[in-house]
Amino acid sequence: MNWQLARPWRVVFGIGMATLVMCFFSCSSHDTKFQQYFSQGQSLYEKHCSNCHQKNGEGLKRLYPPLANSDFFKKNLPTSICIMKYGIAGEMKVNGVNFNKPMPGVPSLTELELAEIATYIANSWGAEEGRTTIEQVTEALKSCKTQ
């Protein structure tokens, strides 16, 4: 018996393998980048944010608003990125509850770090919104009121 496949089969086989390999690489590179952002984001979150917003993202009563399932964060990603860097003061509503305590920003956060923190928040505590990119952060920072 001939060990070689018939020519049409060889083509099919080749294309199949190539697709598999490409798929593997694109999926895994997406995954590793996501994982990197997520785990960096987690340690940055625990360093700069969880004092107030808590490790479980639930906030503290009407003093510190929740980030877990926050309608504000979901609807206002660019504004939320501005808040992280520059802080915010004044009244705001999160999930129907009024908050009004100034939040100090962390101006030293880089665009990459902001993307990582946003990725962590957007994919924690039940949410799965995918990765926030640096391009999104650059764009968001242009819109910040306080610079």
Add this chain to the structure above:
Amino acid sequence: MKKEFFAITFIVGVLLLAGCSTKPARLPFFGERTFNGKDTLYHTIAPFQFIDQDSVAITNATFKDKIYVADFFFTSCRTICPIMKTQMLRVYEATQNMPDVLILSHTIDPEYDTVALLHDYANRLDVKSSRWHFVTGAKDSIFKIAQTSYFATAMEDKTEPDGFIHSGAFLLIDKKGRLRGKYDGAREEDVNRLIGDIKILRQE
């Protein structure tokens, strides 16, 4: 000779074990103690008068025959104070049904933390002013009482990110104004110990 030696070792061993396994029945006393010829006198919290979130004067008399937990913080602090408040809220909730236990939080930034601000802060924490007093007053008196009565660090330092150095200590005071415990208010396990000690103190 040999028998006696074993008997003694055995007795000493039992005594040692017994000593280890019995919990300290009493909490320690902090600070200097003096003997007046009849009784030992312990260090007590010096007289004070501050104003709480409801503009009510708070003095040592407020805590007459009460156990209380004291701490030092300020509302705009972003480092350990939010953690301390999360932990103090646990103390508040654990002592909900103990009418003889109160909480006293002093601001160390009275210029910024006005009565109105403390009122809003307490309100947002959803706590009753009858059980948890947030007080403000003359800055010097607050720093002084922190250091000399509660043995807690609190001072201004412009080089710190928040402008103050302060310890995150929670202090436990008994019904006679004596300091009976010191805990790290930023550490959950330490605060668990505090909650246990409050129960021990209530038995005295």
